[in-house]
Amino acid sequence: MDLLSNLAIGLATAATPVNLMYCFIGVFLGTFIGVLPGVGPLAAVAMLLPVSFYLDPATALVMLAGVYYGAEYGGSIASILLNIPGTPSSSVTCIDGYPMAQQGRAGVALFATSVASFFGAIFGVIVMISLSPLLAEFALLFQPAEYFSVMVLGLIAASIVSSFGVLRGLMMVCLGVLLGTIGVDINTGDTRFTMGIAELRDGISLVVVAMGLFGISEVMVALRGATQSYAGQNLRGRDIYPSWAECRRSFMPALRGSTIGSFFGTLPGTGQTVASFVGYAVEKKVSPNKVEFGKGAIEGVVAPEAANNAAAQTAFIPTLTLGIPGSTTMALMLGALMIHGITPGPRLIADHPDLFWGLVVSFLFGNFFLLVLNIPLIGLWVRLLRVPHYYLYPTVVIMICVGVYGVSNSLTDVWATLAFGILGYVLRLFRFEPAPMLIGFVLGPMMEEYFRRAMLLSRGDPMVFLERPGSAALLTISVGMMLISVIPFKKISANFFKRLRI
């Protein structure tokens, strides 16, 4: 009963014409961004952040979220047609999607991914509806020590999935946290690390960091590869429907993919890429049609797509109930909320039920839009891929400039964005991935706050983090995760067996 009344609240928020329109704009833009290789959902959300300041918080979040999960739908289109993943999480879809396209079954593959994505997303939303209130209630028991430990867990998880190793990921997290300390200390009012620059007193703005690290530096990477356009295949409407046998073969993979995806989405820091990889790996293990994998098996498309879309939805659970972002894009979303004066955390659902449930209901609408739109629009996306990409990147640069300038009305911020863009590019050259840095930057100030509060409550005893069972458990999990990724178990076991034989 409670659920129904909550959904009614959500419907009242989500079904207004304005919110429906922005939901539509969001998912449409998201698909567009997802289709284009090189520009990810992260850059897109970063670019739309300034625009969202001019909107109502619920509307802004509905649109940003739409971009985020819309990109997951779009990402698979480029994977299937061109063997180039539109988003990192759809790179697994290339393995079986592209062979399907080569066999002339591109339409079937695209149809299957759309439906699988829809299935996964709805599954994820249902998990979110049932889990979030419980988790929020549980999180009310949290004390500062637990909050600190949850954030440690999130940051470690974020650095583990970083592509250049845990160590480099952790270093970027630390750098992000340190950058977050610049500005006025909220406890004492002292300024920190401003070097006498007045603009730094309020700290570095999230918009500047995000646009620089992800917008500007991504364009720098992609700009000159922009000369070629991609030739896709022609698609005809009647080729897109899978056969009944294929539908039946796809159901269980979709269900397994959604379950796996939902699980990985809720873990802070992991996100959709891990979800889709695990989804594919598991499917390959359990499927009765193992031999077809890699040669155009429909299961190999359905499972990872269901997984990454489910994960895209469940990633909102830790973000909204604990205030811990599930991925970098979620960190930006969190930043958007905070700029609107809403503190994400266990009280969010109770304090802003219209926002939370409105967002949940908008997910249902958005995914429905995506399903209904994408199938007839597949032809349009294919044509879009043929447009030379050199039109895109100069436009993106301007969107970033105008966006940053529009938020603060200050050109100093535009220069600062450029500086962060160059920093991001240089760090990439040296094999440091900027994503964990952004998560550190967003979580850092909160982490410090909880750390200091926990120490105050324990009268200066740092053992509080290990004495409180909740906090101890979270820290143990963090350390365990780190050990698993650092210790080369394969090497050790190989050595062990070698010794046994000799």
Place this chain on the structure above:
Amino acid sequence: MRGKSLISHLGPIIMLLAGLAFAWGAVATLDLGTFRRMGPGAFPLLVGGVLTVLAAICLVQNIRSPIGVGPADYIAVLGVIVGVAVFAFFTPRLGVLPATAIAVLATGSAIPDFKWPYRIMLAFGVAISVWLIFVKGLGMPFVAIKGL
């Protein structure tokens, strides 16, 4: 090969310096407080210290087996830098729309095979879209064209 691996040490070294700078800055300029009531310097000192240690480990690892540095595309970087700089320079002098057009031209010039007529077309197109979306649509307080 040797020169390349030397350059690749720069990454961890930069991080090491950043960690040291924050940790030292915290000790030198900020109040550390006590364990019970931590001052503004305590947390930066802690995290800066962690970063320094991690960077040192990373440096040692990198000396043992260097990770290659990615290929840099200076023209692309320059194209983007000039684009943003041009925008920031001309906006207060000419207004947002002319600055936009010039910036698009500047960034577009870095892309080979992008013919001049198309570059100019794109510059005008983007300027008009900025006007429609940001000035007309969202009503942002921009000076569209100075003197108009």
